Amino acid sequence: MTTAPTVSASGLTVRYGGRPALDDVSLCLHEGVTGLLGPNGAGKTTLLRVLATAVPADRGSFTVLGHDPGTAAGRQEVRRLLGYLPQTPGFHPDFTAFAFVDYVAILKELTDRAGRHREVRRVLEAVGLSDVRARRIKRLSGGMRQRVALAAALVGDPRLLLLDEPTVGLDPEQRMRFREVIAEAGEGRTVLLSTHQTEDVAMLCHRVIVTAHGRLRFEGTPAELTARAAGRVWSSTERDPGARAGWRTGMGTFRNVGDPPKGAELLEPTLEDGYLLVLDGEPAEVASV
Numbered sequence: 654m655t656t657a658p659t660v661s662a663s664g665l666t667v668r669y670g671g672r673p674a675l676d677d678v679s680l681c682l683h684e685g686v687t688g689l690l691g692p693n694g695a696g697k698t699t700l701l702r703v704l705a706t707a708v709p710a711d712r713g714s715f716t717v718l719g720h721d722p723g724t725a726a727g728r729q730e731v732r733r734l735l736g737y738l739p740q741t742p743g744f745h746p747d748f749t750a751f752a753f754v755d756y757v758a759i760l761k762e763l764t765d766r767a768g769r770h771r772e773v774r775r776v777l778e779a780v781g782l783s784d785v786r787a788r789r790i791k792r793l794s795g796g797m798r799q800r801v802a803l804a805a806a807l808v809g810d811p812r813l814l815l816l817d818e819p820t821v822g823l824d825p826e827q828r829m830r831f832r833e834v835i836a837e838a839g840e841g842r843t844v845l846l847s848t849h850q851t852e853d854v855a856m857l858c859h860r861v862i863v864t865a866h867g868r869l870r871f872e873g874t875p876a877e878l879t880a881r882a883a884g885r886v887w888s889s890t891e892r893d894p895g896a897r898a899g900w901r902t903g904m905g906t907f908r909n910v911g912d913p914p915k916g917a918e919l920l921e922p923t924l925e926d927g928y929l930l931v932l933d934g935e936p937a938e939v940a941s942v
C-alpha cells in the first residue's frame with residue numbers, strides 16, 4: 654500500500670483493574686474497509702473506543718491523518734474526522750429518525766440548516782430509511798434503529814468510520830443492505846468494522862485484524878487469513894479426535910480443522926477456518942468461538 658495511513662497506532666494499552674483489555678497494540682489503517690475479528694473480550698470495543706477518543710489509552714499513542722489526540726487541539730481535529738457507531742448506541746426514543754440524525758449533525762458542526770437537512774436526508778436515504786424518517790425511534794424495529802445509528806455515524810462524510818458490530822441482530826436482507834452501505838463508505842474513506850461475522854469480513858474487507866486477549870494475533874488480507882488454513886481442513890466420516898475443531902455438516906460427513914492425518918481428503922479452506930487456526934493455542938475459553 655503506497656498511500657499514507659489514516660490511522661497510525663503504536664503500543665496502545667488499556668488496563669482495567671490491572672488486567673489489560675488492550676495490550677501493546679500497534680497498527681496502521683488505510684483507506685478501505687478493515688475487519689476487526691476476535692472472540693468475546695478480545696479488546697475490539699476497547700480499541701474502537703480508544704480510536705474514537707472516548708477512552709484514553711494508559712500507554713501508547715496514535716494519530717488520525719497526522720492529528721494527535723494526546724493534545725486538546727489534536728483531539729478536536731480527530732473528533733471532526735470521525736464517525737462512530739458504538740456497540741450500544743444511545744437514542745432519545747421520542748426523537749424521530751430525522752430529528753436524531755439532525756441532532757448529531759448539529760454536534761458535528763454542520764451549521765447551515767438547509768445544507769445540514771440535505772445531508773441528513775442523504776444518509777437516511779443511504780441506509781434505506783427515507784420512508785420512516787418522520788417516525789419516532791421508539792416505534793422503529795431493532796434493525797431500523799441500528800440503521801439510524803449507522804446514518805448518524807455517516808453524517809458529515811467522516812474520513813474515519815468506526816463501526817462496532819453494526820450487523821448484530823439484523824436479518825439477512827438487512828445485513829446485505831448494511832454491507833452495501835459499508836462497502837460504499839469504504840470508497841475513499843477508512844472504515845474499521847468490528848464483527849463476529851467472518852462472512853462479512855470475507856465479503857467486504859480489504860484487510861483484516863484478529864485480536865485475542867487484547868493482543869494483535871494477525872494482520873493481513875482476507876486471502877492471507879484464509880491461506881492460514883490451506884491443507885488444514887479435511888473431511889472424514891467420524892469426528893477426527895486430532896482436529897482443533899470438527900463438526901458434522903448437513904451432508905452427514907465431518908469437517909475438521911487442524912493437522913490432518915496422512916491421506917486425508919482435504920477441503921477448500923474458508924476465512925473462518927483461518928481465523929480458528931490463528932486463535933489456536935489461545936486458552937480454551939477464548940478459542941471456543
Ligand SMILES: Nc1ncnc2c1ncn2[C@@H]1O[C@H](COP(=O)(O)OP(=O)(O)OP(=O)(O)O)[C@@H](O)[C@H]1O
Binds near residue numbers: 673692694695697698
Ligand atoms: N469499562 C470496563 N471496566 C472493566 N473492564 C472492562 C471494561 N470494558 C471492557 N472491559 C474488559 O476488557 C476486556 C475487553 O473487552 P472489550 O469489550 O473491549 O472486548 P470485545 O472484543 O469488544 O468483546 P465482545 O466481542 O464481547 O464485544 C474484557 O475482559 C472486558 O471484560
